[in-house]
Amino acid sequence: MNALVDFYAKHSRLVDQIGVNAIMALSLSVSLRAGQLALAQAAFMGIAAYLSAILSLNAHWPLLASIALAMLVSALVAALLAYPVRRLRGVFLAIATIGFGEIVRVFANNFSITGGAEGLSGIPNDATTPVIYVGLALVAVALFALSRTKFALAVSLVREDEHAARSVGVDVGAIRTLSLALGGAIAGLGGALYAHSNFFLTPADFGFGRMEQILVACVIGGVTNAAGAVLGAGLITLLPEITRAVQAATGANVDFFRELVTGVVLLGVILFAPAGISGLWRKRA
């Protein structure tokens, strides 16, 4: 227990990051479960982060209200995005949604309300560790509750075979839109919490690198369950820190090594545990 308290005192920012990244991984897992390789989570996160930051800075909204509106707007944007990409699947959907992410980033870079490339600073740091983890727990509970509904059945049918899903009465378009919107809402939560646990935001925080991190967390952890997403987020957040600690202790220059380790872990998971780390664990159980 003392060790935990000690760790938290030293690394509270890291603990917060893991929580936010886990929320982001869960948000991506929603569309992946529906078999949709939609990679716009970083963009939804960015939209929500900026919106909730602006609401706090300019309009002095309380934290919860700014989170709620940011989630709503992210969900709406995601639902709207579902329309133009309705006929795209697989890698084409991935490319289109990554493109959407770039558009969002370019806008953030060039608007004065988002502070352009400099970003925003002085955001109240009121998303404390308990707030972040309550948010994460709520998401996990909500997804668990959803997993026993007809919606979850429809999601898995769409993933398995869209045509056969229609043949039993599933409105595939609606399920895709709903799952994107749900993922958007969760990404909105992650984004708002991110904004309120960092002093500043820049457009670069929500670029392709962020999206890649979220996807890797999902793949490493295993996309089909919440524990996997959290595990993956934990690993992907801690790996660079561990290599950094090794660097500090040994004095060796392991900068390149840091990314190499992440790459090797990802490759290992894809080759030997395609269902992710949590998948390995379930297989044995």
Place this chain on the structure above:
Amino acid sequence: MAQTRVNAGLDVADVSVSYGGVAALRGVTMRIGPGSIVGLIGPNGAGKTTLINAVSGVVRPGTGTISLGPLRLDRLPQHLVARAGVARTYQNIRLFGGLSVADNVRAGAYRLRSPLSDEGVKELLARVAVHEFDVSRPAASLPYGEQRRIEIARALAGTPSVMLLDEPAAGMNPRESHELRSVIRGIAQRGTGVLLVEHDMSLVSAVCDHVVVLNFGETIASGTPAQVARDPAVVEAYLGTSA
């Protein structure tokens, strides 16, 4: 959501379908009353699957109407046709391969208000002559003949008014094919109209009240199994004695 069960037959009236200018169905008319079993036969490429696709909303007919009682189906999207109570199977089985057998059967009840219980799943599997096995196995891991029957169980799970079976005996061994007779009769006995597309004439003769014969998208004969078997146009279509 649509009514669980419209107690009326399916009417296909003067339906034509073409694929980019090539006519696959020309003016086909037929009726499948509640509880009746109608056979649909014809050489390969005659348009049998196209008819099932038209009825189930996968393709739009160019002309003609398709209705289930008072409800017009021919302009509805596929998922609403399914919700109206039209269930089907596929010539090339389309199960949810990665899902368990039980989830596949449950999927068929999607249009109903309440989900299927484990008991309900077992009962449906029994009705298609699949007995005692592990329903948590992935559907794709089962032998072909069993997959076919699970696909029928999935279609049955939604308590359909009409069931469209596309070559259900294909790939089944003679014993399974024989068992299929009572399975199909059982479906009709509960009031569901059945359209049976099948090459196995002994199966068609054994279960069908009425048979429609298609050739090049047109109805060339219809009547009882015995009547169509004697029909010269049918003999010619099958044997190609057009000289």
